[in-house]
Amino acid sequence: MTASTMNVDPSAIAMSNADAVGTGRVKIHSKDVKVFYGAKQALKGIYLDIFEHSVTALIGPSGCGKSTYLRCLNRMNDTIDICRVEGLIELDGEDIYGRTIDTVQLRARVGMVFQKPNPFPKSIYDNIAYGPRIHGIGARRDEMDVIVEKSLQRAGLWDEVRDRLKEPGTGLSGGQQQRLCIARAIAVSPEVILMDEPCSALDPIATAHIEELIDELRENYTIVIVTHNMQQAARVSQRTAFFHLGDMVEVNDTEEIFTNPKDERTQGYITGRYG
Amino acid sequence: MTDIAQDLPGTVAKRRTPSRYQSDEFKARLKARYNAERRFQVYGALAIATAAAMLVILLFSICSKGYLAFWQTEIKLEITFDPAVLDPSGERDPNGLRRANYQGLINSALYEAFPEVSGRRDRRNLRALISSGGRFQLADMVVANPDLIGTTQEVWFLASDDIDQFAKGTLPCGVTHEERMAGIPCTVPEDSRPINDRNIGWYDQLYANGQVDFAFNSVLFTKGNSREPELAGMWGAIVGSFYTLVITLALAVPIGVAAAVYLEEFAPKNAWTDLIEININNLAAVPSIVFGLLGLAVFLNFFGLPRSAPLVGGIVLALMTLPTVIIATRAALKAVPPSIREAALGVGASPYQVILHHVLPLAAPGILTGTIIGMAQALGETAPLLMVGMVAFIVDIPQGITDAATVMPVQIYMWSDLPERAFVERTSAAIMVLLGFLILMNGLAVYLRKKFERRW
Incomplete structure (x- = not known):
């Protein structure tokens, strides 16, 4: 990793925009991504680059396809029978819908945090240890202990749960559960973390916690976050993409999108004329 | 409306003209609605009282004869x-x-x-x-x-x-x-x-x-x-029932769970799986004697398995119990929230790992309950066993699954046919023992469901 990608320079982010390739390395490249649910087309050809070690926010009104797009990035849409994906999505230049990539391998590299906190009904420890265990990481107990502790520390949950790792993860509060889910995603050491409205079920304090966390995680991971909350997008992301009715209308540096949107629809949405 | 406007600020506005919801007609209608609800409740209570009375009469008549x-x-x-x-x-x-x-x-x-x-x-x-x-x-x-x-x-x-x-x-x-x-x-x-x-x-x-x-x-x-x-006892029948149920359990649960998991989790949704699904649901409604005829034709006549043996009885009852197990298992699998599957997939679990590590453990209480209820059904089943010869008069206690045996309900059926006065009370006593086992099994099902019930 070069210094420029390790610490994302805000000025470098500001220079990147929809037309020009940013100064950060492109982690995920999507070209003409179309998604169909049966006969219904949910995405109408998305072109979007996601840069390494930055937070990219996907915003837009309900049903605009931003979650659908997010779920294409780790092929979570494969679990829906009637869903069909066309176009090209490359992770580090490799087609994730190609023959060489396996979904299990892909999802180990591209982790996901869901809208509703969904810890396994197991202990806190096992929630974190599950991912590494199935991938054969941390076979020794002490190695696993380190992974669990580090993941919980990074998710900012360690101090709250260090004395009750054996208790069920479902017994935590909503915000803690969501941080547990983030820790679970981190434990596998993915390269990209996808977050599908991670704060929509949380109160403002828990939300602030998660947002801080996202900002810290940016150093080590590439993050794509779907959010309904435009303040949140403005707070946590470096780049923002605006989706509308299955189209990606505009992508740009976050500050630019919120202060100087190029498209009328973007402007309408962020100023609250519709949404 | 002008009336209301004339009310002084801060005083409660009084409606001079009553609204249609205050009219006598509306009140009468309201009363009729409540009466209808009361009648409905009474019907329900009567239905429950009738059912309870039947049960009490049945149990009383059995116990009053059987306790002797x-x-x-x-x-x-x-x-x-x-x-x-x-x-x-x-x-x-x-x-x-x-x-x-x-x-x-x-x-x-x-x-x-x-x-x-x-x-x-x-x-x-x-x-x-x-x-x-x-x-x-x-x-x-x-x-x-x-x-x-x-x-x-x-x-x-x-x-x-x-x-x-x-x-x-x-x-x-x-x-x-x-x-x-x-x-x-x-x-x-x-x-x-x-x-x-x-x-x-x-x-x-x-x-x-x-x-x-x-x-x-x-x-x-x-x-x-x-x-x-x-000198007549039912230990032979109890042991026969035990061996039969062991065979039923050993066949119905693995096959049923495997079939349900495949249908629910892996099978593509197409005309074939639809057909299979319809057939499984219909199998649950097939009269049990038909399974007995099948057992007679296939297991006894074609495969030449021993007559009157718990082995054959167990296979026949397993066939009969399979739809129950499959349907219960599928329902339990469906009830596992998709968020758990997504969570497991999200950390890179393969579909097999998702099912084995997360879905099946969470569905286990439901599967268990369905299985026990299926077993209780099998325990009380008579007709198909008559067809495979488990209705024979057998004095010896069966020593294995291929020995000639009978089961509790068949023993009850046989005793009820005998002319001696003393068999009347023994028939009732055997029914009480059978009911005891059934209550025990259903109680176990309820207990396990309560114990392993999870909240997400």
Whole structure:
């Protein structure tokens, strides 16, 4: 990793925009991504680059396809029978819908945090240890202990749960559960973390916690976050993409999108004329 | 509306014209609605009361008949273990001891107790006081302890079924024991009861001497079937049911769960799987005798498996239980929230790992409940087993899954057909035992469901 990608320079982010390739390395490249649910087309050809070690926010009104797009990035849409994906999505230049990539391998590299906190009904420890265990990481107990502790520390949950790792993860509060889910995603050491409205079920304090966390995680991971909350997008992301009715209308540096949107629809949405 | 506008600020606005929701017509309508609701509740309560009353009547009629079968009348006799009869050679050879004339010992004891009885007919009647199983009881005693030979012992024998029934009052003669003791004769004519006045006299005499007692009917729970009611037990049927259910469980659960997991998690949704699904649902409604015919045609006639064996009965019942297990398992799998699957997929679990590590453990209580209820169904099933020969009269306790056996409900069916009065109460008692097992199993299902119920 070069210094420029390790610490994302805000000025470098500001220079990147929809037309020009940013100064950060492109982690995920999507070209003409179309998604169909049966006969219904949910995405109408998305072109979007996601840069390494930055937070990219996907915003837009309900049903605009931003979650659908997010779920294409780790092929979570494969679990829906009637869903069909066309176009090209490359992770580090490799087609994730190609023959060489396996979904299990892909999802180990591209982790996901869901809208509703969904810890396994197991202990806190096992929630974190599950991912590494199935991938054969941390076979020794002490190695696993380190992974669990580090993941919980990074998710900012360690101090709250260090004395009750054996208790069920479902017994935590909503915000803690969501941080547990983030820790679970981190434990596998993915390269990209996808977050599908991670704060929509949380109160403002828990939300602030998660947002801080996202900002810290940016150093080590590439993050794509779907959010309904435009303040949140403005707070946590470096780049923002605006989706509308299955189209990606505009992508740009976050500050630019919120202060100087190029498209009328973007402007309408962020100023609250519709949404 | 202008009225309201004229109200002073801060005062409660009063509507001068009542709204349609305050009209008398509306009030009447409201009253009718509430009446309808009340009527509906009454119908529901009546339905429940009817069902409960039926259940109470059923249970009462079974228990009131059946409880007597848990007690047996026993008669005490003084038996002289005469060496000349038992072991003339003095070798103490167990085979010889077993073959000795024990009935003779009992007969002599009876003749001794009632020396006034003479004549072939009366003596035959006298001998009939004691169950024909008495001689085996003595043989067992002597073989186990040959030192008894030469001694005189008081031995409790089972009374024959007629005496037992008479003692319990189910073959009444019209007066109570005390009245008979006071010299009042029976009011029921002698030729319309199975035991005559002489028998009653002997019984009363034995009773007065303290030679009659009521003991717990351990035969019912330890012995196999018999033509003699007092010697008939259901242990053979219980063991037969156990072996049959083991086979059913061993087949129905793995096959059912595997089929359900495949259909629910892996199978593509197409016309074939739709067809299979419809067939499974329909199988659950197929009359059980059809499964028996299938078992007869396929397992007995084609594969040549042994007749009357728990193996075949278990296979047939497994076929019958499969749809229940599959449907319950699929419902339990469906009930696992998709968020758990997504979470597991999200950290890179393969579909197989998602199912094995997360979905199946979470569905286990539901699968377990469905399985136990299926097993309870199988335990109570009679018709298909009749077709594969498990209705035979079998005295021996089955020793394995290929031995001839019968099961509890079939035993009940067979006993209910027998003419002896004593089998009436034994039939009811067997039903009580079967119900006990069913309640136990359903209770277990409820307990497990409560214990493993998870909240997300």
